[in-house]
Amino acid sequence: MPTTVWLWALPPVAVLALVFLYPLALVVQESLAPGAYAEVFASASFREALVTTVWLAVAATVGCLVLGFVLALVIAFVPFPGGKAVSKFIDVFLSFPSFLITLALLFLYGTVGMANGIWTDVTGDPAGPFRFLTTPWGVLLAEITYFTPFVMRPLLAAFSQMETAQLEVASSLGARPLRIVRQVILPEALPALAAGGSLVLVMCLNEFGIVLFTGAKGVTTLPMLVYSKAILESDYASACVVAIVNVALSVGLYVLYRGVSRRAGA
Amino acid sequence: MLVHSRTGKWTAWVLFTVLFVPLFALPLLVILAASFSTHWSGAFPSGPTTAHYAAAVRGESLQALTTSLVTAVTASVVALTVGTWAALAAAALGKKGKRVLDALFMLPVAVPSVVVGLAVLVAFSQPPMLLNGTRWIVILAHTVLVTAFAHQSVSAALRRLDPMYEQAAASLGARPSYVLLRVKLPLLLPSLTAAAGLCFALSMGELSATMMLYPPDWMPLPVLIFTATDRGSLFTGSALAVVLMAATLLALLAVSRIRTRASYR
Amino acid sequence: MTSGIRFDGVTVTYGSNTVLDHLDLTVEPGEVMALLGPSGSGKTTALRAVAGFVRPASGRVLIGDRDVTALPPYKRGIGMVVQQYALFPHLKVEANVAFGLKAQKVPKGEIPGRVAEALEMTGMAAYAQRYPRELSGGQQQRVAIARALAIRPNVLLLDEPLSALDAQLRSGMLAELARLHRELPDVSILYVTHDQVEALTLADRIAVMDKARLQDCGTPQDLYRRPRTEFTASFVGNANLLPVTVGEKGATFEGVTLDVPIAEAASGTTATLCVRPHLVGLGPGPNALSGRITEVQWRGSTHRLYVEVGGHRVKADVRELRETPPLGGEVTLHFAREDAVLLAAGVTDG
Known part of the structure; x- marks a missing residue:
C-alpha cells in the first residue's frame, strides 16, 4: 500500500525536478566557477545592489504594514457604503502586474506628469519639483503602492x-x-501582520518589473543585477552567483514566513 | 463599531480617501486616461484619441496579446494538472512525506522569478533539451512559476475538505479512483477554478522571467509594454496595459462565474 | 449469507493511547445493538473499526462469517449514516441515493427502481430532484439513511444519527428508525449513541462502553432493572447509589438494616445499593429512611426531592405534590425489596 502511494507522488515530482530543481542545480554549479564568488563579492556594484535591495525591501515592508493596517482598520471597523467594493477592488488590484504602477507613476510624477504640470500651472515655473521617480524613492513608492494590498x-x-x-x-x-x-485589535492582528509582512518582504526582495520600468541607472537591485549580468553582459557565472545570494535571502525569509503563517493559521 | 462620534467617523473616512484614492485608484485611472490621449504636459492629458487602441488590436500588438493568452492558458492548464496531482499525492502521503512534497512545490514561490528565468535559460540552452529560442521555453518558465500557486491553493482546499465525504463514499462501496472522480474533484471544483484564475492572471502579467527568455517571435504583452515605454511611447504602452488588464479581468470574471455555479454550500 | 457482526478481541491504539481495549462483542443477524457511552468511551472507534476507517492493532472484525479486518472500507458492503449526514453537496437527492449503486456497478436498468424504493421507504420520494442544501436537517438525515439502505447492506452502522436534530425531530426519527427496522428484519444495526433514551427505545441489546472498554451488555430491561456495575446503573437511567455493608439478612446503610436481595454477596463485605429515584416513595413503609429535605424541584408531573440521609443525598421522584414540602423539613422515604439491586464492590467501573 505505501509503495503505491509513493508511486503516485512520483510523476509530479519528476516534472518539478526536470523543469525547476535540475535547472536550479545547474545555476548552483555554474556559480561555483573558479573565482566567481570572490569576483562578485569584491565588486562595488554587487555590494551596492545588495544594500539597495535590502533597505528598499525593509522600508517598503514597513510602509506596507503601516498603510495596510490603517486602511484595513477603516474598512473593517468604520464601515462605509462601498466598503465591499473597495475590498473587491483590492482583490482585482492584486491580480495586475506590478510594473503597471511604475507606468502610472510616470504620468503622475514624471517630468511632464500630472504633479509637475499642476506645479507649472500654479507657479509658472516650467520645471516642477518632483524628480524622485528615477531614484530609489520612486521604486519605494511603487513598491508600497503595489504590495500594500x-x-x-x-x-x-x-x-x-x-x-x-x-x-x-x-x-x-x-x-x-x-x-x-x-x-484589543493590534494583538489580534499581529499574526496576520507578521504573515503579510514577511510575504511582502520576500516579494520586494524579488521584485523586478517595478525596477526595470523605472529605467533608472541609479537603482540596481539583486534581481536587476542578475538580469543585466546574464542578458546584457552574458556573464553567466556572475549572474548565477548573484542569483544564489538572492535565492538564499528570499528562501530563508520565505521559510520564516511559512512558519509564521502556519502559526497564524493563515 | 469602533468610532461612534460623527466627527470621528468622518475623520476616519477622509483619512482613508486621502490615502486610498491617490495611491490605488489614481494609478489605474491615469493609465486609462493616458491610453486615450496623445499628450500629457500639464495637469491633465490632452488630445483625445482612440488611435492607440486601433493599433493595439493590430499586427505586433495583437500578436503579443494572443501570445500572452496562449502562454497563460497553456501554463495554467499544465500547472493546475501538476499542482493538483501533487497536492492529491501529498495528501495521501504520511505527515513527513507531505511536508517534503509541499516544501518542494512551494519553493518556486520563494525563488525570484528572474532566477527561475536564469535557471531555465541555463538548463534548456544546451542539448538534449534545446528549447532556447522557442516559445516553449517561455511557456515552461511560466508553468514553473504558477505551479506553486496552483499547488498551494489546491492543497489548502484539500485540507478544508471534510474527510467524511470520502468516507461516506467508501462505505457505499466506491473505490478510491471513483471517489476521486465523483466526489473529491467535484467538491474541489470551486477551488480549482479559483486557482486557474490566479494562475492565468499571474502568467498574463509575468515580466521578470520572460525578459530573460523570450524569443523574437514569441513576445508576450508585458514585454511589448516595456519596449514601448522604454522607447518613450508611453501612450501606446498605456493602451496595451489597459488591454492586458481588461483581458485579465475578463478571464477572472469568467472564472468567478463558474465558481458561483460550482459552489454548493 | 449471515449478517451479524463480531468483534473478536479488537484493540485500537493511537500512538500510546488505547482507545478501544480488547472488545469482544457479537451482534446477531437482524439485531439492533446500541453502543452506549460517554464521549471518549471508544464506541465510535468500535463502529469505525467495522466500517474499516480504523485498523485494529490486534483482534479481528467479522461481518457474517467473513473476516473483514484487512479489507478496505469499499469492499465491506456496509451501510453507514453519520451525525453530519455527509450528503454529497454537488449531487441531487436522487444521485446521492444512486451513488453507491453506481459505484458498485449495479446494472443501469435496476438503479432507478432501487433509488425510488429507498426514497419511498424513508418518505423522501417527493424530494428526489432537490439538492441537499435545500433540505432541512431531518430531511437530510432521511436521505442519508435512504442512501445507506439503497445498497441493501446486511449491516447498517449508525453513528449518533440523531444528535444533530432538535428534540422534537429526534423522537419522530426514532419512531421512524424503529419502523424501518421492522421492515428490514434481516439487517443488523450497530447504533452508536450517548443518549440513553435512544438506546433504550431502539435497541434489542445495549453494550455500555466506558474508558475504551465494554462495561456491560444486555437487553434494555435487563440493564435498567438489573445493572451489574455502578457505571451502568448511573448511565442507563437515573440511580441512587448507596454504600452499604452486607449482612446476614440484608444490607446496612447508615445504621439502618435494609431488606434487600443480597444474592451471593458475602456477609461483611461492602457493596453499593442501587435504587431508581422513581421507585422511592414518600412516607413510611418498608425499608424506611429518614432525612432532611435539602432541595425540591418541580418538574411538572413529578416533584424531585433531594433528601439528606446521614451525609448521603437520596433522590426521590414522586407524583406532583399538592403542597411543596418545606426545605429543611424531616421526611421519611421508602422502597420495596424487589426494586433494589445490590452491586458487589469491585465490579464498579474501570
Whole structure:
C-alpha cells in the first residue's frame, strides 16, 4: 500500500525536478566557477545592489504594514457604503502586474506628469519639483503602492473573524478608539501582520518589473543585477552567483514566513 | 463599531480617501486616461484619441496579446494538472512525506522569478533539451512559476475538505479512483477554478522571467509594454496595459462565474 | 449469507493511547445493538473499526462469517449514516441515493427502481430532484439513511444519527428508525449513541462502553432493572447509589438494616445499593429512611426531592405534590425489596 502511494507522488515530482530543481542545480554549479564568488563579492556594484535591495525591501515592508493596517482598520471597523467594493477592488488590484504602477507613476510624477504640470500651472515655473521617480524613492513608492494590498488581505480576513462583541464591551467600559486599537485589535492582528509582512518582504526582495520600468541607472537591485549580468553582459557565472545570494535571502525569509503563517493559521 | 462620534467617523473616512484614492485608484485611472490621449504636459492629458487602441488590436500588438493568452492558458492548464496531482499525492502521503512534497512545490514561490528565468535559460540552452529560442521555453518558465500557486491553493482546499465525504463514499462501496472522480474533484471544483484564475492572471502579467527568455517571435504583452515605454511611447504602452488588464479581468470574471455555479454550500 | 457482526478481541491504539481495549462483542443477524457511552468511551472507534476507517492493532472484525479486518472500507458492503449526514453537496437527492449503486456497478436498468424504493421507504420520494442544501436537517438525515439502505447492506452502522436534530425531530426519527427496522428484519444495526433514551427505545441489546472498554451488555430491561456495575446503573437511567455493608439478612446503610436481595454477596463485605429515584416513595413503609429535605424541584408531573440521609443525598421522584414540602423539613422515604439491586464492590467501573 505505501509503495503505491509513493508511486503516485512520483510523476509530479519528476516534472518539478526536470523543469525547476535540475535547472536550479545547474545555476548552483555554474556559480561555483573558479573565482566567481570572490569576483562578485569584491565588486562595488554587487555590494551596492545588495544594500539597495535590502533597505528598499525593509522600508517598503514597513510602509506596507503601516498603510495596510490603517486602511484595513477603516474598512473593517468604520464601515462605509462601498466598503465591499473597495475590498473587491483590492482583490482585482492584486491580480495586475506590478510594473503597471511604475507606468502610472510616470504620468503622475514624471517630468511632464500630472504633479509637475499642476506645479507649472500654479507657479509658472516650467520645471516642477518632483524628480524622485528615477531614484530609489520612486521604486519605494511603487513598491508600497503595489504590495500594500498583500498586507490588507490577510488583515481583513483576520478582522472579519474578530468578535465585534469584544470591541463593544471594550468601548462600553469606556475605552477610547485608539486604546481599543492598541489593546484589543493590534494583538489580534499581529499574526496576520507578521504573515503579510514577511510575504511582502520576500516579494520586494524579488521584485523586478517595478525596477526595470523605472529605467533608472541609479537603482540596481539583486534581481536587476542578475538580469543585466546574464542578458546584457552574458556573464553567466556572475549572474548565477548573484542569483544564489538572492535565492538564499528570499528562501530563508520565505521559510520564516511559512512558519509564521502556519502559526497564524493563515 | 469602533468610532461612534460623527466627527470621528468622518475623520476616519477622509483619512482613508486621502490615502486610498491617490495611491490605488489614481494609478489605474491615469493609465486609462493616458491610453486615450496623445499628450500629457500639464495637469491633465490632452488630445483625445482612440488611435492607440486601433493599433493595439493590430499586427505586433495583437500578436503579443494572443501570445500572452496562449502562454497563460497553456501554463495554467499544465500547472493546475501538476499542482493538483501533487497536492492529491501529498495528501495521501504520511505527515513527513507531505511536508517534503509541499516544501518542494512551494519553493518556486520563494525563488525570484528572474532566477527561475536564469535557471531555465541555463538548463534548456544546451542539448538534449534545446528549447532556447522557442516559445516553449517561455511557456515552461511560466508553468514553473504558477505551479506553486496552483499547488498551494489546491492543497489548502484539500485540507478544508471534510474527510467524511470520502468516507461516506467508501462505505457505499466506491473505490478510491471513483471517489476521486465523483466526489473529491467535484467538491474541489470551486477551488480549482479559483486557482486557474490566479494562475492565468499571474502568467498574463509575468515580466521578470520572460525578459530573460523570450524569443523574437514569441513576445508576450508585458514585454511589448516595456519596449514601448522604454522607447518613450508611453501612450501606446498605456493602451496595451489597459488591454492586458481588461483581458485579465475578463478571464477572472469568467472564472468567478463558474465558481458561483460550482459552489454548493 | 449471515449478517451479524463480531468483534473478536479488537484493540485500537493511537500512538500510546488505547482507545478501544480488547472488545469482544457479537451482534446477531437482524439485531439492533446500541453502543452506549460517554464521549471518549471508544464506541465510535468500535463502529469505525467495522466500517474499516480504523485498523485494529490486534483482534479481528467479522461481518457474517467473513473476516473483514484487512479489507478496505469499499469492499465491506456496509451501510453507514453519520451525525453530519455527509450528503454529497454537488449531487441531487436522487444521485446521492444512486451513488453507491453506481459505484458498485449495479446494472443501469435496476438503479432507478432501487433509488425510488429507498426514497419511498424513508418518505423522501417527493424530494428526489432537490439538492441537499435545500433540505432541512431531518430531511437530510432521511436521505442519508435512504442512501445507506439503497445498497441493501446486511449491516447498517449508525453513528449518533440523531444528535444533530432538535428534540422534537429526534423522537419522530426514532419512531421512524424503529419502523424501518421492522421492515428490514434481516439487517443488523450497530447504533452508536450517548443518549440513553435512544438506546433504550431502539435497541434489542445495549453494550455500555466506558474508558475504551465494554462495561456491560444486555437487553434494555435487563440493564435498567438489573445493572451489574455502578457505571451502568448511573448511565442507563437515573440511580441512587448507596454504600452499604452486607449482612446476614440484608444490607446496612447508615445504621439502618435494609431488606434487600443480597444474592451471593458475602456477609461483611461492602457493596453499593442501587435504587431508581422513581421507585422511592414518600412516607413510611418498608425499608424506611429518614432525612432532611435539602432541595425540591418541580418538574411538572413529578416533584424531585433531594433528601439528606446521614451525609448521603437520596433522590426521590414522586407524583406532583399538592403542597411543596418545606426545605429543611424531616421526611421519611421508602422502597420495596424487589426494586433494589445490590452491586458487589469491585465490579464498579474501570
